[in-house]
Amino acid sequence: MTEIPEHLLKRAQAARDKAASPSDASASEGGDRIPDALLDRTKASGAGAAVVAAAPAGGVPVGAGPGGHTQRLLTVVKSGSIQEAKAAPVDKVHTWPHLLAVEFVAGLALTAFLFVFSWVVNAPLLQAADFNNTPNPSKAPWYFLGLQELLTMFHPMIAGVTLPGMGLVALILAPYLDRNASNKPEDRKFMTSMMTMFLIFWAVLTIIGSFFRGPGFNFTFPWRDGIFFEL
């Protein structure tokens, strides 16, 4: 059995001595005990039998604590052996107001921006759709212009299906393929440079498709022939 520390043994002994000594008045009328008035009331209500029986008959039992309550020391377990803090404490703040205030301001700023921008710049509405009149050039929405640009280089199946499909699959698999557990930028130079290269490649394609493609989707310079681009 675990050894009981010396000071605890001493403290228990002292408490026992104190409780046993008849001169200690506080043991019988300790502040924590049920007031007499309440006990009387319980007795009067008729259900008092149990309480009366439970009340200490011959003074305070051995081992009673300062208030007359019975205390038992079950076991003492050394702290180190069972308490193992695995998670380091995290520095946290209240969501309200710290996070909600930031979100509120961000939302407000975005709304204001969208409002003002929409007040000033009108969305395009061209002529009504006409199947017999194909505009030249015909362009996809800007986020697909990278794909449309690929169409000029590869067979439509490669450019429109295979490459974007592979991109999507690579994106989905990225967390399972990247076996490096660190999130420190200095440990992830390979992955970040791969991604950066990919993003730049994509941005360049989109920009060429948007601004450097004119009639017939032929290459133009925006400053020479104007911009063929609608949002």
Add this chain to the structure above:
Amino acid sequence: MAKVLDNPRPTLKERAAKIGAQIQGSQAWNSIFRPGSIFRKGYTDSPRNRSYVIMNSVLYHLHPVKVKRHAVKVSYTLCLGGLSFFVFILLTVTGIFLMFFYRPTGANAWQDIQTLQTSVTFGLLIRNMHRWGAHIMVLTVFLHMARVFYHGAYKPPREFNWVIGVILLTLTLLLSFTGYLLPWDQLALWAVTVGTNMMGYTPVFGSQVRFVLLGGVEIGSETLLRWYVLHVLMLPFVIVIFMAIHFWRVRKDGGISGPL
């Protein structure tokens, strides 16, 4: 002789304060705002009430009571995920407005937009907000993905939330693309023609998929109805479900990643 009033007439300010207190003390008010709400009578800024603001309100569905200190720094998330969600809400609100004035048929669609812009109060403004908002959402979702990548925030235990994210990105693009057709002008028609022609090249089932999406061999009035239903009902419904999973996973995966 002027009568000395020990009860001077209450000033407007005092009366307003009294009415305010009465409203705040009413049963109706207290049934709406739960204990700890900043709108309840006697709200004080205590740690306990700060917890209650979240715990005792609908916000508890989105946020935990406490978050990591570095997570509230704007420089970490750049607010991009939250803003994506927020623009989505703006788009829903403005989109519902547009629906009151729009009929998805070849004969009506373009004219309805034209009328909306010229004869409906705030029609032009709301349409602009919906259109620019849609572009902004594509942008914020895309940037959000980039920020998640550069933080390595897709690493365990967040792999699956990244996958959910890729689905969200796809849904965002589809929402934007289906909406692009609806004005039924030259821009819409031919942009969608270019986009859907690419789809037809999918091996094995490409032309079938294209047929189902267009409601025919070529774009027409059927396409408009189909894309309208996709745009205003089905895709928003699906994206909301995935957003719910996404936000839930952010919390279950231990909150925001990092610090770096």
